[in-house]
Amino acid sequence: MTTAAPWAPTVFRPREIDVEPSAAGLKGHLGSLDIEAMLVERKALVWRGFDVGRVDFEAMVDMLLPTRWSYRHGNSPRTKVGDNIYTSTEYPAEYTISMHNELSYAARYPSRLLFYCEQAPASGGATPVVNGAAWLAALDADVREAFAGGLRYRQNLHGGVGLGKSWQATFETESRDEVEQFLGATGAEWHWRQDGGLRVEQPGPSTVVDERTGQEVWFNQADQWHAAGLGDETAVALAAIMSEEDMPQSVVFADGGAIPVEYVTQVRERGLAQAVDVEWSPGDLMLIDNVLVGHGRRPFTGQRRVLVSMAG
Template identity: 65%
Template sequence: MDDRSHWAPLVITPESTGAAATPDGLVGHLRGLDGLGALLTREKALVFRGFRVTPAELEEVMDLLLPSRLAYVHGNSPRTKVGQNVYTSTEYPPEFTISMHNEMSYAHSWPARLLFFCDRAPATGGATPVVDGVRWLEALDPEVRERFAGGVRYRQNLHGGTGFGKSWQDTFETGSREDVEAFLDGTGAEYEWKKDGGLRVSQERPSTARHPVTGTEVWFNQADQWHVAGLGDETAAALHRIMPEQDLPQSVSFADGSPIPADHITQVRDRGLECAVDVDWQTGDLLLVDNMLVGHGRRPFTGPRRVLVAMSD
Protein backbone atom coordinates (compact mmCIF):
# COMPACT_ATOMS: atom_id res chain seq x y z
CA MET A 1 0.00 0.00 0.00
CA ASP A 2 1.58 3.30 -1.08
CA ASP A 3 1.53 6.74 0.52
CA ARG A 4 -1.40 7.88 -1.61
CA SER A 5 -3.69 5.50 0.27
CA HIS A 6 -3.00 7.56 3.42
CA TRP A 7 -3.17 11.00 1.83
CA ALA A 8 -5.23 13.73 3.50
CA PRO A 9 -5.15 17.54 3.35
CA LEU A 10 -2.70 19.30 5.63
CA VAL A 11 -4.59 20.98 8.50
CA ILE A 12 -3.09 24.33 9.55
CA THR A 13 -4.19 25.70 12.93
CA PRO A 14 -3.15 28.45 15.33
CA GLU A 15 -1.47 25.75 17.44
CA SER A 16 0.57 24.38 14.52
CA THR A 17 1.70 27.83 13.38
CA GLY A 18 2.08 29.72 16.64
CA ALA A 19 -0.29 32.37 15.27
CA ALA A 20 -3.19 33.94 17.14
CA ALA A 21 -6.57 32.23 16.77
CA THR A 22 -7.96 35.23 14.89
CA PRO A 23 -8.35 36.35 11.28
CA ASP A 24 -5.41 38.73 11.81
CA GLY A 25 -3.38 35.78 13.04
CA LEU A 26 -4.06 33.92 9.81
CA VAL A 27 -3.27 36.98 7.69
CA GLY A 28 0.01 37.47 9.53
CA HIS A 29 0.92 33.80 9.08
CA LEU A 30 0.16 33.91 5.35
CA ARG A 31 2.16 37.10 4.85
CA GLY A 32 5.15 35.52 6.51
CA LEU A 33 4.79 32.20 4.74
CA ASP A 34 7.55 31.52 2.23
CA GLY A 35 6.50 29.36 -0.69
CA LEU A 36 2.74 28.88 -0.42
CA GLY A 37 2.68 27.52 -3.98
CA ALA A 38 5.32 24.90 -3.23
CA LEU A 39 3.51 23.91 -0.04
CA LEU A 40 0.23 23.50 -1.89
CA THR A 41 1.85 21.45 -4.65
CA ARG A 42 3.46 19.16 -2.08
CA GLU A 43 0.40 18.74 0.16
CA LYS A 44 -2.22 19.08 -2.63
CA ALA A 45 -4.81 20.59 -0.27
CA LEU A 46 -4.63 22.81 2.83
CA VAL A 47 -7.27 23.32 5.53
CA PHE A 48 -7.03 26.51 7.63
CA ARG A 49 -8.97 25.89 10.84
CA GLY A 50 -9.47 27.71 14.10
CA PHE A 51 -8.74 31.24 12.89
CA ARG A 52 -12.40 32.33 13.23
CA VAL A 53 -12.55 33.93 9.80
CA THR A 54 -15.84 35.69 8.98
CA PRO A 55 -17.07 37.14 5.68
CA ALA A 56 -15.75 40.54 6.79
CA GLU A 57 -12.14 39.27 6.69
CA LEU A 58 -12.53 36.94 3.73
CA GLU A 59 -11.43 39.44 1.08
CA GLU A 60 -8.03 40.03 2.70
CA VAL A 61 -7.46 36.31 3.19
CA MET A 62 -8.45 35.52 -0.40
CA ASP A 63 -6.02 38.10 -1.73
CA LEU A 64 -3.20 36.18 -0.05
CA LEU A 65 -4.34 32.67 -1.03
CA LEU A 66 -5.52 33.35 -4.59
CA PRO A 67 -3.11 35.40 -6.70
CA SER A 68 -5.67 36.30 -9.36
CA ARG A 69 -9.36 35.55 -8.83
CA LEU A 70 -11.21 34.34 -11.89
CA ALA A 71 -14.80 34.73 -13.02
CA TYR A 72 -16.78 31.49 -13.41
CA VAL A 73 -17.06 31.92 -17.18
CA HIS A 74 -18.17 28.78 -19.06
CA GLY A 75 -18.98 27.12 -15.74
CA ASN A 76 -21.73 24.52 -15.87
CA SER A 77 -22.73 24.35 -12.19
CA PRO A 78 -25.63 26.39 -10.78
CA ARG A 79 -24.11 29.08 -8.55
CA THR A 80 -24.91 32.58 -7.31
CA LYS A 81 -22.32 35.33 -7.60
CA VAL A 82 -22.05 37.00 -4.16
CA GLY A 83 -18.96 39.20 -4.55
CA GLN A 84 -16.01 40.05 -6.77
CA ASN A 85 -15.53 36.64 -8.42
CA VAL A 86 -16.85 34.92 -5.29
CA TYR A 87 -19.67 32.39 -5.69
CA THR A 88 -21.81 30.03 -3.72
CA SER A 89 -20.74 26.42 -3.96
CA THR A 90 -22.85 24.31 -6.31
CA GLU A 91 -26.54 24.81 -5.52
CA TYR A 92 -27.85 21.26 -5.50
CA PRO A 93 -30.51 19.68 -3.26
CA PRO A 94 -28.98 18.82 0.14
CA GLU A 95 -30.11 15.20 0.14
CA PHE A 96 -27.89 14.34 -2.85
CA THR A 97 -24.17 13.63 -3.16
CA ILE A 98 -22.13 15.65 -5.64
CA SER A 99 -19.60 13.29 -7.19
CA MET A 100 -15.89 13.96 -7.40
CA HIS A 101 -14.61 16.35 -10.05
CA ASN A 102 -11.91 18.87 -10.86
CA GLU A 103 -13.45 22.29 -11.43
CA MET A 104 -13.99 23.02 -15.15
CA SER A 105 -11.87 20.07 -16.30
CA TYR A 106 -14.21 19.95 -19.31
CA ALA A 107 -13.09 23.42 -20.43
CA HIS A 108 -10.21 24.66 -22.56
CA SER A 109 -8.74 26.34 -19.46
CA TRP A 110 -9.46 25.79 -15.80
CA PRO A 111 -8.54 27.34 -12.45
CA ALA A 112 -5.29 26.17 -10.89
CA ARG A 113 -6.53 26.78 -7.34
CA LEU A 114 -9.86 26.68 -5.56
CA LEU A 115 -10.61 28.25 -2.19
CA PHE A 116 -13.66 27.16 -0.20
CA PHE A 117 -14.87 29.14 2.82
CA CYS A 118 -17.40 27.82 5.33
CA ASP A 119 -19.65 30.73 6.23
CA ARG A 120 -22.09 28.40 8.01
CA ALA A 121 -21.56 24.75 8.81
CA PRO A 122 -24.52 22.38 8.34
CA ALA A 123 -26.31 20.67 11.21
CA THR A 124 -25.19 17.23 9.99
CA GLY A 125 -23.13 15.95 7.05
CA GLY A 126 -22.17 18.29 4.25
CA ALA A 127 -18.48 17.40 4.15
CA THR A 128 -16.44 18.30 1.08
CA PRO A 129 -14.73 15.05 0.04
CA VAL A 130 -11.38 15.47 -1.71
CA VAL A 131 -9.56 12.83 -3.73
CA ASP A 132 -5.97 12.44 -4.91
CA GLY A 133 -6.24 12.43 -8.73
CA VAL A 134 -3.45 9.87 -9.11
CA ARG A 135 -5.15 7.47 -6.74
CA TRP A 136 -8.48 7.96 -8.55
CA LEU A 137 -6.85 7.13 -11.88
CA GLU A 138 -5.12 4.04 -10.47
CA ALA A 139 -8.36 2.83 -8.86
CA LEU A 140 -10.03 2.41 -12.26
CA ASP A 141 -9.97 -0.92 -14.10
CA PRO A 142 -7.35 -1.06 -16.91
CA GLU A 143 -10.15 -1.56 -19.46
CA VAL A 144 -11.83 1.66 -18.39
CA ARG A 145 -8.59 3.64 -18.49
CA GLU A 146 -7.87 2.25 -21.96
CA ARG A 147 -11.32 3.14 -23.31
CA PHE A 148 -10.97 6.72 -22.06
CA ALA A 149 -7.42 7.12 -23.39
CA GLY A 150 -8.64 8.78 -26.61
CA GLY A 151 -10.42 11.52 -24.71
CA VAL A 152 -14.05 12.61 -24.50
CA ARG A 153 -16.40 15.01 -26.25
CA TYR A 154 -18.64 17.30 -24.20
CA ARG A 155 -21.83 18.80 -25.60
CA GLN A 156 -23.83 21.66 -24.10
CA ASN A 157 -27.26 23.03 -25.00
CA LEU A 158 -27.61 26.45 -23.40
CA HIS A 159 -30.99 28.14 -23.66
CA GLY A 160 -31.42 31.81 -24.49
CA GLY A 161 -33.18 32.88 -21.32
CA THR A 162 -35.96 30.37 -20.72
CA GLY A 163 -35.60 26.62 -20.69
CA PHE A 164 -34.08 23.56 -19.06
CA GLY A 165 -30.59 23.96 -17.57
CA LYS A 166 -28.42 27.07 -17.75
CA SER A 167 -28.68 29.96 -20.19
CA TRP A 168 -25.73 31.05 -22.29
CA GLN A 169 -26.01 34.47 -20.65
CA ASP A 170 -25.47 33.01 -17.17
CA THR A 171 -22.82 30.58 -18.38
CA PHE A 172 -20.64 33.24 -19.98
CA GLU A 173 -21.67 36.15 -17.68
CA THR A 174 -22.60 38.35 -20.65
CA GLY A 175 -25.57 39.19 -22.84
CA SER A 176 -23.37 39.75 -25.90
CA ARG A 177 -23.24 37.07 -28.57
CA GLU A 178 -20.08 38.66 -29.93
CA ASP A 179 -18.36 38.25 -26.56
CA VAL A 180 -19.41 34.62 -26.38
CA GLU A 181 -18.15 33.93 -29.90
CA ALA A 182 -14.82 35.62 -29.14
CA PHE A 183 -14.42 33.47 -26.05
CA LEU A 184 -15.31 30.21 -27.80
CA ASP A 185 -13.16 30.99 -30.84
CA GLY A 186 -10.17 31.02 -28.49
CA THR A 187 -10.95 27.57 -27.10
CA GLY A 188 -11.20 25.50 -30.27
CA ALA A 189 -14.80 24.58 -29.43
CA GLU A 190 -17.41 24.02 -32.13
CA TYR A 191 -20.63 25.98 -31.63
CA GLU A 192 -23.83 27.07 -33.33
CA TRP A 193 -26.64 29.45 -32.47
CA LYS A 194 -30.02 27.73 -32.48
CA LYS A 195 -33.19 29.15 -33.97
CA ASP A 196 -34.80 29.38 -30.53
CA GLY A 197 -32.01 31.70 -29.30
CA GLY A 198 -30.05 28.98 -27.58
CA LEU A 199 -26.45 27.93 -28.12
CA ARG A 200 -25.02 24.48 -28.81
CA VAL A 201 -21.34 23.92 -27.88
CA SER A 202 -19.18 20.86 -28.52
CA GLN A 203 -15.56 20.37 -27.51
CA GLU A 204 -13.09 17.52 -27.36
CA ARG A 205 -10.97 17.18 -24.24
CA PRO A 206 -8.49 14.62 -22.83
CA SER A 207 -9.54 12.33 -20.00
CA THR A 208 -6.31 12.73 -18.03
CA ALA A 209 -3.82 15.55 -17.55
CA ARG A 210 -0.26 16.01 -16.31
CA HIS A 211 0.46 18.52 -13.58
CA PRO A 212 2.76 21.31 -14.86
CA VAL A 213 5.02 21.12 -11.79
CA THR A 214 5.03 17.49 -10.65
CA GLY A 215 4.46 15.89 -14.06
CA THR A 216 2.13 13.33 -12.47
CA GLU A 217 -0.78 12.04 -14.53
CA VAL A 218 -4.20 12.46 -12.92
CA TRP A 219 -7.78 11.58 -13.80
CA PHE A 220 -9.09 14.89 -15.13
CA ASN A 221 -12.51 14.92 -16.75
CA GLN A 222 -16.17 15.23 -15.77
CA ALA A 223 -17.63 12.48 -17.92
CA ASP A 224 -19.52 10.98 -14.99
CA GLN A 225 -21.22 14.31 -14.25
CA TRP A 226 -22.15 14.97 -17.89
CA HIS A 227 -23.43 11.44 -18.62
CA VAL A 228 -27.03 10.57 -17.74
CA ALA A 229 -25.87 7.31 -16.11
CA GLY A 230 -24.08 9.38 -13.48
CA LEU A 231 -27.42 10.76 -12.34
CA GLY A 232 -28.89 7.40 -11.36
CA ASP A 233 -31.29 5.12 -13.22
CA GLU A 234 -34.53 6.89 -12.27
CA THR A 235 -33.28 10.36 -13.18
CA ALA A 236 -31.77 9.11 -16.43
CA ALA A 237 -35.01 7.41 -17.42
CA ALA A 238 -37.02 10.54 -16.61
CA LEU A 239 -34.72 12.72 -18.73
CA HIS A 240 -34.94 10.33 -21.66
CA ARG A 241 -38.73 10.54 -21.50
CA ILE A 242 -38.52 14.33 -21.76
CA MET A 243 -35.99 14.73 -24.57
CA PRO A 244 -33.37 12.86 -26.63
CA GLU A 245 -29.83 12.81 -25.26
CA GLN A 246 -28.49 15.21 -27.90
CA ASP A 247 -30.91 17.87 -26.64
CA LEU A 248 -30.05 17.55 -22.94
CA PRO A 249 -28.39 20.58 -21.31
CA GLN A 250 -25.17 18.57 -21.24
CA SER A 251 -24.00 15.17 -22.47
CA VAL A 252 -20.74 13.38 -23.19
CA SER A 253 -19.36 10.66 -25.45
CA PHE A 254 -15.94 9.30 -26.28
CA ALA A 255 -14.00 11.71 -28.48
CA ASP A 256 -14.85 9.71 -31.60
CA GLY A 257 -18.56 10.11 -30.89
CA SER A 258 -19.14 6.55 -29.66
CA PRO A 259 -21.23 6.18 -26.49
CA ILE A 260 -19.59 5.70 -23.11
CA PRO A 261 -20.97 2.55 -21.43
CA ALA A 262 -23.02 3.24 -18.32
CA ASP A 263 -20.96 0.83 -16.22
CA HIS A 264 -17.80 2.79 -17.05
CA ILE A 265 -19.48 5.95 -15.80
CA THR A 266 -20.69 4.44 -12.54
CA GLN A 267 -17.26 2.93 -11.89
CA VAL A 268 -15.59 6.32 -12.33
CA ARG A 269 -18.15 7.98 -10.06
CA ASP A 270 -18.15 5.36 -7.32
CA ARG A 271 -14.40 4.78 -7.11
CA GLY A 272 -13.72 8.50 -6.94
CA LEU A 273 -16.01 8.73 -3.93
CA GLU A 274 -14.55 5.58 -2.37
CA CYS A 275 -11.02 6.99 -2.56
CA ALA A 276 -11.99 10.39 -1.16
CA VAL A 277 -11.19 11.90 2.23
CA ASP A 278 -13.91 14.00 3.88
CA VAL A 279 -13.25 17.55 5.03
CA ASP A 280 -15.91 18.10 7.70
CA TRP A 281 -16.69 21.78 7.94
CA GLN A 282 -16.51 24.05 10.95
CA THR A 283 -17.75 27.62 10.53
CA GLY A 284 -14.79 29.82 9.57
CA ASP A 285 -12.77 27.02 7.93
CA LEU A 286 -11.00 27.53 4.62
CA LEU A 287 -9.93 24.80 2.20
CA LEU A 288 -7.37 25.56 -0.53
CA VAL A 289 -6.87 22.90 -3.19
CA ASP A 290 -4.67 22.38 -6.21
CA ASN A 291 -7.44 21.88 -8.77
CA MET A 292 -5.40 19.51 -10.93
CA LEU A 293 -4.01 17.27 -8.21
CA VAL A 294 -7.23 17.03 -6.20
CA GLY A 295 -10.87 16.45 -7.10
CA HIS A 296 -13.70 17.50 -4.81
CA GLY A 297 -17.41 16.86 -4.26
CA ARG A 298 -20.09 17.20 -1.57
CA ARG A 299 -21.77 14.86 0.89
CA PRO A 300 -25.51 15.15 1.71
CA PHE A 301 -26.43 17.36 4.66
CA THR A 302 -29.21 18.68 6.86
CA GLY A 303 -29.76 22.20 8.12
CA PRO A 304 -28.49 25.43 6.58
CA ARG A 305 -25.10 25.17 4.89
CA ARG A 306 -23.28 28.05 3.23
CA VAL A 307 -19.94 27.42 1.59
CA LEU A 308 -18.44 30.02 -0.76
CA VAL A 309 -15.86 29.37 -3.46
CA ALA A 310 -13.36 31.45 -5.40
CA MET A 311 -10.89 30.39 -8.10
CA SER A 312 -7.56 31.58 -9.45
CA ASP A 313 -5.07 30.79 -12.18
Protein backbone atom coordinates in the same frame (compact mmCIF):
# COMPACT_ATOMS: atom_id res chain seq x y z
CA MET B 1 8.61 -2.81 4.96
CA THR B 2 6.56 0.26 5.89
CA THR B 3 3.46 1.37 4.01
CA ALA B 4 3.14 5.04 3.18
CA ALA B 5 0.28 6.78 4.95
CA PRO B 6 -2.69 7.51 2.69
CA TRP B 7 -2.87 11.04 1.37
CA ALA B 8 -4.95 13.63 3.24
CA PRO B 9 -5.09 17.43 3.27
CA THR B 10 -2.68 19.25 5.57
CA VAL B 11 -4.60 20.93 8.42
CA PHE B 12 -3.33 24.02 10.28
CA ARG B 13 -4.70 25.04 13.70
CA PRO B 14 -3.60 28.12 15.69
CA ARG B 15 -2.22 26.23 18.68
CA GLU B 16 -0.28 23.77 16.52
CA ILE B 17 1.51 26.52 14.58
CA ASP B 18 1.80 28.90 17.56
CA VAL B 19 -0.17 31.83 16.18
CA GLU B 20 -3.07 33.90 17.48
CA PRO B 21 -6.49 32.28 16.77
CA SER B 22 -7.72 35.19 14.69
CA ALA B 23 -7.89 36.39 11.11
CA ALA B 24 -4.88 38.62 11.83
CA GLY B 25 -2.94 35.63 13.09
CA LEU B 26 -3.83 33.69 9.96
CA LYS B 27 -2.73 36.54 7.70
CA GLY B 28 0.66 36.60 9.38
CA HIS B 29 0.96 32.83 9.04
CA LEU B 30 0.05 32.92 5.35
CA GLY B 31 2.62 35.64 4.74
CA SER B 32 5.35 33.34 6.04
CA LEU B 33 4.54 30.45 3.70
CA ASP B 34 5.61 29.58 0.17
CA ILE B 35 2.04 28.72 -0.78
CA GLU B 36 2.84 27.59 -4.32
CA ALA B 37 5.51 25.10 -3.25
CA MET B 38 3.45 23.83 -0.32
CA LEU B 39 0.34 23.38 -2.45
CA VAL B 40 2.22 21.39 -5.09
CA GLU B 41 3.71 19.16 -2.39
CA ARG B 42 0.60 18.68 -0.21
CA LYS B 43 -2.18 19.31 -2.75
CA ALA B 44 -4.78 20.64 -0.28
CA LEU B 45 -4.42 22.95 2.75
CA VAL B 46 -7.03 23.52 5.46
CA TRP B 47 -7.10 26.24 8.14
CA ARG B 48 -9.35 25.76 11.19
CA GLY B 49 -10.07 27.79 14.30
CA PHE B 50 -8.95 31.23 13.09
CA ASP B 51 -12.35 32.94 13.45
CA VAL B 52 -12.34 34.14 9.84
CA GLY B 53 -15.39 36.32 9.11
CA ARG B 54 -16.96 37.07 5.75
CA VAL B 55 -15.02 40.35 5.32
CA ASP B 56 -11.81 38.60 6.37
CA PHE B 57 -12.39 36.03 3.65
CA GLU B 58 -12.13 38.74 0.99
CA ALA B 59 -8.63 39.55 2.29
CA MET B 60 -7.69 35.86 2.23
CA VAL B 61 -8.77 35.65 -1.39
CA ASP B 62 -6.45 38.55 -2.20
CA MET B 63 -3.56 36.74 -0.51
CA LEU B 64 -4.14 33.22 -1.80
CA LEU B 65 -5.57 33.83 -5.27
CA PRO B 66 -3.42 36.42 -7.05
CA THR B 67 -5.71 36.46 -10.09
CA ARG B 68 -9.40 35.89 -9.34
CA TRP B 69 -11.35 34.24 -12.11
CA SER B 70 -14.99 34.52 -12.99
CA TYR B 71 -16.98 31.30 -13.41
CA ARG B 72 -17.42 31.78 -17.16
CA HIS B 73 -18.41 28.59 -19.01
CA GLY B 74 -19.31 27.05 -15.66
CA ASN B 75 -22.10 24.48 -15.84
CA SER B 76 -23.19 24.22 -12.20
CA PRO B 77 -25.80 26.49 -10.58
CA ARG B 78 -24.19 29.14 -8.36
CA THR B 79 -24.87 32.65 -7.10
CA LYS B 80 -22.27 35.37 -7.45
CA VAL B 81 -21.92 37.05 -4.04
CA GLY B 82 -18.82 39.22 -4.43
CA ASP B 83 -15.88 40.06 -6.64
CA ASN B 84 -15.61 36.68 -8.41
CA ILE B 85 -16.79 34.95 -5.24
CA TYR B 86 -19.57 32.41 -5.65
CA THR B 87 -21.66 30.03 -3.63
CA SER B 88 -20.59 26.42 -3.97
CA THR B 89 -22.81 24.38 -6.28
CA GLU B 90 -26.47 24.87 -5.39
CA TYR B 91 -27.60 21.27 -5.69
CA PRO B 92 -30.31 19.62 -3.55
CA ALA B 93 -28.99 18.82 -0.09
CA GLU B 94 -29.97 15.14 -0.17
CA TYR B 95 -27.67 14.33 -3.10
CA THR B 96 -23.95 13.64 -3.33
CA ILE B 97 -21.92 15.72 -5.78
CA SER B 98 -19.36 13.35 -7.25
CA MET B 99 -15.66 14.04 -7.48
CA HIS B 100 -14.48 16.44 -10.18
CA ASN B 101 -11.89 19.09 -11.03
CA GLU B 102 -13.45 22.51 -11.58
CA LEU B 103 -14.02 23.34 -15.27
CA SER B 104 -12.03 20.27 -16.36
CA TYR B 105 -14.40 20.00 -19.33
CA ALA B 106 -13.33 23.45 -20.55
CA ALA B 107 -10.21 24.46 -22.46
CA ARG B 108 -9.46 26.99 -19.70
CA TYR B 109 -9.61 25.86 -16.09
CA PRO B 110 -8.45 27.33 -12.77
CA SER B 111 -5.29 26.20 -11.02
CA ARG B 112 -6.53 26.85 -7.45
CA LEU B 113 -9.80 26.89 -5.56
CA LEU B 114 -10.34 28.56 -2.19
CA PHE B 115 -13.34 27.44 -0.11
CA TYR B 116 -14.75 29.26 2.90
CA CYS B 117 -17.41 28.03 5.34
CA GLU B 118 -19.80 30.85 6.18
CA GLN B 119 -22.46 28.55 7.64
CA ALA B 120 -21.97 24.90 8.57
CA PRO B 121 -24.88 22.48 8.06
CA ALA B 122 -26.67 20.72 10.91
CA SER B 123 -25.16 17.43 9.77
CA GLY B 124 -23.15 16.10 6.85
CA GLY B 125 -22.10 18.42 4.06
CA ALA B 126 -18.41 17.55 4.03
CA THR B 127 -16.33 18.42 0.97
CA PRO B 128 -14.57 15.20 -0.06
CA VAL B 129 -11.24 15.70 -1.80
CA VAL B 130 -9.36 13.11 -3.82
CA ASN B 131 -5.78 12.74 -5.01
CA GLY B 132 -6.18 12.63 -8.80
CA ALA B 133 -3.28 10.20 -9.24
CA ALA B 134 -4.85 7.78 -6.74
CA TRP B 135 -8.22 8.10 -8.48
CA LEU B 136 -6.64 7.21 -11.82
CA ALA B 137 -4.78 4.25 -10.31
CA ALA B 138 -8.01 2.93 -8.75
CA LEU B 139 -9.69 2.49 -12.14
CA ASP B 140 -9.58 -0.80 -14.04
CA ALA B 141 -7.10 -0.92 -16.91
CA ASP B 142 -9.82 -1.39 -19.53
CA VAL B 143 -11.62 1.75 -18.30
CA ARG B 144 -8.44 3.83 -18.42
CA GLU B 145 -7.73 2.52 -21.93
CA ALA B 146 -11.25 3.27 -23.16
CA PHE B 147 -10.98 6.88 -21.97
CA ALA B 148 -7.44 7.39 -23.28
CA GLY B 149 -8.58 8.93 -26.56
CA GLY B 150 -10.37 11.75 -24.77
CA LEU B 151 -13.92 13.03 -24.58
CA ARG B 152 -16.38 15.31 -26.29
CA TYR B 153 -18.67 17.41 -24.09
CA ARG B 154 -21.97 18.69 -25.49
CA GLN B 155 -24.04 21.55 -24.13
CA ASN B 156 -27.44 22.88 -25.14
CA LEU B 157 -27.78 26.24 -23.43
CA HIS B 158 -31.19 27.87 -23.66
CA GLY B 159 -31.70 31.56 -24.37
CA GLY B 160 -33.69 32.37 -21.26
CA VAL B 161 -36.31 29.66 -20.74
CA GLY B 162 -35.63 25.94 -20.62
CA LEU B 163 -33.85 23.12 -18.81
CA GLY B 164 -30.40 23.72 -17.38
CA LYS B 165 -28.50 27.00 -17.58
CA SER B 166 -28.93 29.74 -20.14
CA TRP B 167 -26.00 30.85 -22.28
CA GLN B 168 -26.27 34.26 -20.62
CA ALA B 169 -25.77 32.78 -17.13
CA THR B 170 -23.09 30.36 -18.33
CA PHE B 171 -20.92 33.06 -19.90
CA GLU B 172 -21.98 35.93 -17.59
CA THR B 173 -22.92 38.20 -20.48
CA GLU B 174 -25.85 39.20 -22.68
CA SER B 175 -23.57 39.67 -25.69
CA ARG B 176 -23.38 36.99 -28.36
CA ASP B 177 -20.20 38.60 -29.65
CA GLU B 178 -18.52 38.15 -26.26
CA VAL B 179 -19.56 34.50 -26.17
CA GLU B 180 -18.19 33.88 -29.65
CA GLN B 181 -14.94 35.64 -28.78
CA PHE B 182 -14.59 33.48 -25.66
CA LEU B 183 -15.37 30.22 -27.46
CA GLY B 184 -13.14 31.11 -30.39
CA ALA B 185 -10.09 30.70 -28.17
CA THR B 186 -11.13 27.30 -26.78
CA GLY B 187 -11.19 24.94 -29.75
CA ALA B 188 -14.92 24.44 -29.27
CA GLU B 189 -17.50 24.10 -32.03
CA TRP B 190 -20.75 26.00 -31.61
CA HIS B 191 -23.84 27.27 -33.36
CA TRP B 192 -26.77 29.45 -32.40
CA ARG B 193 -30.07 27.62 -32.44
CA GLN B 194 -33.24 28.94 -34.02
CA ASP B 195 -34.92 29.00 -30.59
CA GLY B 196 -32.31 31.47 -29.28
CA GLY B 197 -30.21 28.85 -27.56
CA LEU B 198 -26.58 27.88 -28.08
CA ARG B 199 -25.09 24.46 -28.76
CA VAL B 200 -21.44 23.94 -27.82
CA GLU B 201 -19.22 20.90 -28.36
CA GLN B 202 -15.90 20.93 -26.53
CA PRO B 203 -13.16 18.29 -26.86
CA GLY B 204 -11.21 17.42 -23.73
CA PRO B 205 -8.77 14.87 -22.28
CA SER B 206 -9.53 12.20 -19.72
CA THR B 207 -6.22 12.71 -17.92
CA VAL B 208 -3.51 15.35 -17.76
CA VAL B 209 0.14 15.14 -16.79
CA ASP B 210 0.99 17.84 -14.27
CA GLU B 211 4.10 19.56 -15.58
CA ARG B 212 5.31 20.48 -12.07
CA THR B 213 5.27 16.96 -10.63
CA GLY B 214 5.19 14.68 -13.66
CA GLN B 215 2.12 12.98 -12.19
CA GLU B 216 -0.69 11.81 -14.46
CA VAL B 217 -4.07 12.49 -12.88
CA TRP B 218 -7.69 11.72 -13.73
CA PHE B 219 -9.07 15.01 -15.05
CA ASN B 220 -12.51 15.11 -16.62
CA GLN B 221 -16.20 15.29 -15.77
CA ALA B 222 -17.52 12.34 -17.73
CA ASP B 223 -19.50 10.91 -14.83
CA GLN B 224 -21.20 14.26 -14.14
CA TRP B 225 -22.08 14.99 -17.78
CA HIS B 226 -23.25 11.46 -18.60
CA ALA B 227 -26.99 10.73 -18.30
CA ALA B 228 -26.17 7.92 -15.86
CA GLY B 229 -24.85 10.52 -13.44
CA LEU B 230 -28.34 11.97 -13.08
CA GLY B 231 -29.64 8.93 -11.22
CA ASP B 232 -32.01 6.35 -12.69
CA GLU B 233 -35.29 8.20 -12.14
CA THR B 234 -34.09 11.52 -13.54
CA ALA B 235 -32.38 9.90 -16.51
CA VAL B 236 -35.52 7.94 -17.39
CA ALA B 237 -37.70 11.03 -17.07
CA LEU B 238 -35.44 13.08 -19.34
CA ALA B 239 -35.12 10.26 -21.88
CA ALA B 240 -38.94 10.23 -22.13
CA ILE B 241 -39.06 13.84 -23.32
CA MET B 242 -35.81 14.34 -25.24
CA SER B 243 -32.93 12.51 -26.86
CA GLU B 244 -29.52 12.51 -25.23
CA GLU B 245 -28.37 14.74 -28.11
CA ASP B 246 -30.80 17.45 -26.93
CA MET B 247 -30.13 17.24 -23.17
CA PRO B 248 -28.69 20.33 -21.46
CA GLN B 249 -25.39 18.49 -21.22
CA SER B 250 -24.00 15.14 -22.30
CA VAL B 251 -20.68 13.50 -23.06
CA VAL B 252 -19.29 10.89 -25.46
CA PHE B 253 -15.87 9.55 -26.30
CA ALA B 254 -13.86 11.80 -28.62
CA ASP B 255 -14.74 9.63 -31.62
CA GLY B 256 -18.44 10.02 -30.88
CA GLY B 257 -18.85 6.60 -29.31
CA ALA B 258 -21.15 6.14 -26.33
CA ILE B 259 -19.57 5.77 -22.90
CA PRO B 260 -20.87 2.61 -21.18
CA VAL B 261 -22.90 3.17 -18.03
CA GLU B 262 -20.74 0.73 -16.08
CA TYR B 263 -17.63 2.79 -16.87
CA VAL B 264 -19.31 5.95 -15.62
CA THR B 265 -20.46 4.16 -12.46
CA GLN B 266 -16.95 2.86 -11.77
CA VAL B 267 -15.40 6.31 -12.21
CA ARG B 268 -17.91 7.88 -9.84
CA GLU B 269 -17.80 5.21 -7.14
CA ARG B 270 -14.03 4.78 -7.04
CA GLY B 271 -13.44 8.52 -6.95
CA LEU B 272 -15.70 8.83 -3.93
CA ALA B 273 -14.11 5.75 -2.31
CA GLN B 274 -10.62 7.28 -2.61
CA ALA B 275 -11.74 10.64 -1.21
CA VAL B 276 -11.03 12.15 2.20
CA ASP B 277 -13.89 14.12 3.77
CA VAL B 278 -13.20 17.66 4.95
CA GLU B 279 -15.85 18.58 7.53
CA TRP B 280 -16.81 22.22 7.95
CA SER B 281 -17.07 24.62 10.87
CA PRO B 282 -17.81 28.34 10.42
CA GLY B 283 -14.68 30.27 9.45
CA ASP B 284 -12.80 27.28 8.02
CA LEU B 285 -10.79 27.72 4.82
CA MET B 286 -9.51 25.17 2.33
CA LEU B 287 -7.17 25.82 -0.59
CA ILE B 288 -6.78 23.06 -3.19
CA ASP B 289 -4.71 22.55 -6.31
CA ASN B 290 -7.41 22.07 -8.96
CA VAL B 291 -5.23 19.85 -11.16
CA LEU B 292 -3.83 17.49 -8.53
CA VAL B 293 -7.03 17.25 -6.47
CA GLY B 294 -10.69 16.65 -7.26
CA HIS B 295 -13.53 17.63 -4.94
CA GLY B 296 -17.24 17.02 -4.38
CA ARG B 297 -19.93 17.33 -1.71
CA ARG B 298 -21.63 14.95 0.70
CA PRO B 299 -25.38 15.19 1.46
CA PHE B 300 -26.42 17.37 4.41
CA THR B 301 -29.26 18.60 6.56
CA GLY B 302 -29.99 22.17 7.63
CA GLN B 303 -28.55 25.26 5.99
CA ARG B 304 -25.07 25.09 4.45
CA ARG B 305 -23.23 28.06 2.91
CA VAL B 306 -19.77 27.42 1.56
CA LEU B 307 -18.28 30.09 -0.71
CA VAL B 308 -15.63 29.53 -3.34
CA SER B 309 -13.28 31.63 -5.41
CA MET B 310 -10.87 30.45 -8.08
CA ALA B 311 -7.63 31.56 -9.72
CA GLY B 312 -5.78 30.93 -12.94
